[in-house]
Amino acid sequence: MSKASETEYWRWAEHQWKNPDIPDWQGSLVTAGVDIGSTSTQAVIMADGKLYAYSSIRTGADSPNSAIDAINTAMEGTGLSLPDIDYTVGTGYGRVNVPFADKTVTEITCHARGANFIYGSGVRTLLDMGGQDCKAIHCDETGKVTSFMMNDKCAAGTGRGMEVIANLLSVPIGEIGEISLRVEEEPEPVSSICVIFAKTEVTRLMRAGWPLEKVLASYCRAMAIRVVRLLERNGIEKDFAITGGIAKNAGIVRRIENMLGIEALKTESDPQIAGALGGALVAKDLIEKKGSQNFQKDRRRVNG
Amino acid sequence: MDSLLMKSNIRNTSIEEWKQKGGKTIGTICCHVPGEIFHAAGLLPVRLRATGCTDDSEGEVWMSSFACSFARSCFELLLDGTYDFLDGIVSSDGCSMATRIYDNYKYYKKKEDSNKFYLKDIGAPRINNTKHALPYYISELNELKAGLENHFGVEITEEKLKKSIAVFNESRELVRELYELRKSDAPVITGADSLKITLASVSMPPEEFNAMLKKYLAELKTRKPLNDYRARLMLIGSAIDDPEYIKVIEDKGGLVVCDATCYGSRQLWEPVACEGEAIASIAKSYLDKTVCPRMSQVSTHNELYDMIIRMVKDFKVDGIVYAKMKNCQVWGSETLYFEDDLKAANIPLLVVEREEIMTNAGQLAIRAEAFIEMVEKEDN
Amino acid sequence: MSEQFDLIKYLSDSVDSLLDYMKKKSPERLWMFEVQKSQWGDIYNAHKDGKKLIYVSACVPPELIFAFDCVPCLLDAIPTRLASQPELSSKYIDFAEQFVPPTMCAIDKVDVGTVFSGDMVEKPDAFIYTTYPCDNSRAIYPAIEKKLGVPTFAIDAPFRKDDRGYRYLADQYKDMVVFLEELTGKKLDWDRFEEVMDISNQTNILMDKVSTLRKRVPCPLPSRLLILNELQLQMIGHPGLLKFFENQYKVGMSNIENGIGAVPDEKYRVTWLQNMLWSNAGIMDWMEKKYGAVLIMDAFGYQKAPLFEDPKDRERVFMDCGRKALASPMIHGASGPAEIYLDLVDQVMDEYSINVAMFVGHVGCKHTWAAAKMVKDTIAEKYDLPTLLMDIDACDARYKSTEEIKEIISEYMESVVGAKPIQ
């Protein structure tokens, strides 16, 4: 019955990064953000407001363990250990499951803050596509949210749907976007992006003999349409940026840009860490507000 | 005996006692069916709602998945026996979903025997600024009055009506006092509890309600104030009769301090001014004051917006939670009218889609929490 | 991209080119399209012809507008006209969804979309709306009033369809006359009004005759012609509509004289019991060909309008306007208490010898959906017939593809009705 041996095309690649320009964190104010999403978990560590290290791993069945794995992976090669981190903010759908967090903050607040750091203070409209939801966020020049909107009731058109399609068609998820752009003309979008029905429809298209790129284009287009609706309802103002895993999917990004007639800001950094990064920034703010001098580490530490 | 908050249950001890004494109850649908008239006839008006409904599948069989789930759930409770204490139903065409609760139930009841169960629907104008609206509505109410007299063998006199108006006005007065308390920087009552009280007001004899609320208010004033909240919120939108819904928001630190909803502030704001004939006074008051987007005129939408702005100021609201019932066009399209104005007035707005049976409290919670983070004052 | 698209001009031009085409291709069917020329051409040319253009909703008596020599533009006629062009209708639907819930009726979404997008280039001189047909329209008309910023007159439609309701409407129609007098600067010309009422009566009598023809077995008129019954809401009193029904009657009569039905092999007499499927009207032709299933009558366009009993009775004509409004297509069934709707369903079933009942349910019409079980049970009890309940979007073709709809109807026809496809 078990399908353990099956290739898992939907999996994102895990990775870890450390800022080569910061040789030593000691003496700095070190804060962290951990973003537990439904499919992936990121941990970001900042030293004196500079991005120091981060990791991105898969969320396992046990969120607390994922949080610990993520922070440990991020700390690899830095010489840091948990007690060295002054303040940690947990965010994301599993935010209450970050055992070493000092505070939890929603991913909406964190993504806006993180995007402000990654893309600059000009960002006003932000799109975050997560595993099971999709958020249109409007924010000010400090990265504070001024309005937001999320999909309701049904997770159609979210990252999880993309994973299901990747698995169904045996295409590595990272390649879907590129492949979908190989069409000369945009096909009709699939009519339903309900995760299950889309699977049926994609299957139907494959059975009807559509080439892979056309099927993917049809699916990506439907997702883009849905996202654009959400953005429009929340209001669009430049600059526009996309965070979350889907920002790496050119097939979706390019289509959204075309429909909106606005280009999304590009970055050298990893847009998937925006939530965790925002968490680390919020953590820094909180400490600074308390006054760093008499700051005391009063961490509730839960055994992982 | 139930406490006042417990009277928010559809079935409560007050109704039980009323029935035991041989009293008759009438279920009313929508806010243009004046409770005063039933009260004057010696009947207990109970406003139909679906608080506590956990399954609406039979309602869906009748009303389809395209119907508003509030209406569907109300209908479900009519079928499953929750409302078996009713001796009749009177509906006004509040919205077309509300009328279908009535229509379906009438159809369903027809298959039963008798004419014992009283069924009546009345029309209520959707435009109140013509000279014809009030006389039309008065005629509808007079017809209802005559119908009740005939069916229940009672006489509804001017005197009785005026007495009933006074009793209902006292309820409005007391609820207003309750709302006054919520203006404080450290209110003594949560939004969820406040809703329970206004729900109780439509589910028990008004005299008893008045007596209990008076006592409750006195007790409230000695209560420890709530000051650990993160933001003050206002709740607006389609019929919200579920205190649990507000609780989810309040659990995240957003204290709901006021509302513009049908089971909350809507009916209880202004007293009925009794000038001249009682039915005419009732009609005038109900027609003028009801700030419900079911009305199809620009002025109502403007008044609604003005009222919201006024309450935002008076209650020191940090943000508005706008709960749109899925498939509710009446409230659903309000965005057309005031979203831009709210933006211009710098009042944060959270729009959430709602269904009567809360299927995923987590989804509401995350939105509420993010919204609270967005609007809370920096020094928290 | 930047040039403003003029929707009404587009509709008017399309009719012109269609007429040119039909003149060459099949002149005998030209009459079916000439009525659309009266409809869209008049609106497009209103200002050129020196007439006032008035946007209207259902239940605004067209006769009164015509009596003032103004041109009515029924906003709800645009969505049904555009329904067969998904590329256009979806543009307006998507645009509207920025403001209104996606669950809103697509007719009203298109109304919002066309007005708010600016594609209704020619500004009307006035807007007259009523609080019928439904919650959707009630929610958007005041917003359209705000957006248009033109003189507006709003009429409150009564809930129940009784004398009090007719009186209520009559009083407001009289006020509407005052509004129109102020707008046009002219007094109501009663002679002209009487002429219009006369045309209106003639048209209604013909519509009734045409409907009666449809009662015959086999039905002498094709399914498709039912679609245009809704024109009554906008055009009753217009000579163009009269001509249309004259022609339709002729076709029906000639088929009867020749002893044939409109469909060579009529096997099933079908009714649709909610909206018309404007977004996929071809389904009707397909049903005729595939199963010999002819749409005999539908609950949307069902026609049984009262007449102006005495056009010279200046009091009574307003009461008649009220009676007529509440008996007009869509309003008679879809608005007001469900009992009246169920009666209408019963009449359709009974009068037209229906043997296949389909509730082709427009998803935006939530209150008729909320009566679907009553409709189904009524038919089962009285006629021992099942009813297919099918959700469709009458104006948004993207909701269900033609293939999907055919699949559902096929399955029903073959498994429940026991129909065999005609090869």
Next chain:
Amino acid sequence: MLTVGIDSGNQNTKAVLLMDGKIIGRAKVLTGFNPDEAAVKAYELVLSEAGVNSRELAAVAATGAGRNMVEFAENKVNETSSAARGIRHVNSSINTVIDMGSEGCRAIRLRPDGKISNYEVNDKCASGGGTFIESMARVLQIPLAEMGAYSIRHTKEVPMNAQCVVFAESEVVSLIHQKETVENIVYGIHIGITNRIASLVRRVGIIENIALIGGPGHNIGLVQCLEAELKKNIIIPECPEHISAIGAALYAEEHVL
């Protein structure tokens, strides 16, 4: 007479070989992207296992969502008809049949003479289909076949409200985090899905002798929940997932005569 019925489902393709109304062979293969190929495979499998040569066959009929792609089947019959026909063949007392496929669910009410009186299909959301249960099994990391067994060992009812598969997945994950037992979670999943199926059944009217067909018929937990909700005994035929294929084979038989 020998006939074959093929049910080309979204997930599996089933084939049944009938000899004068008697089932003498059954096969099931994955449908994949090429329903025709899958149908050929199922067809060959069912013949070879019964040792029957294709030349002995009188007719072949296809049903199911992919029936029109099964090119070699000369007869096609829709899913409602084949389900009705099939169930009456194996049990003539059935009045209502619930056909649960991978994505869809339909409730069919039969007249005493076996003709269909009416039926209802789930609408635009697939939350009443077998795939829903499958996805939940995957999240819980238990084999699909064991869902039923887990469910009947529940100790209490845990409400599972989300209809959307994706949200339901996360609801399950958070229940796991709350240390809820797998048994109770599975039970909650079945209750949720049962409510949606029951709504369909109510629409066609609940009367005695209800059968459940399709793969989920093997799921004893689901069946128990359905019985409790409808307050009726649910009859599961011997090979629930092959009933529609039987119906198709019967249809083929008729169309030879």
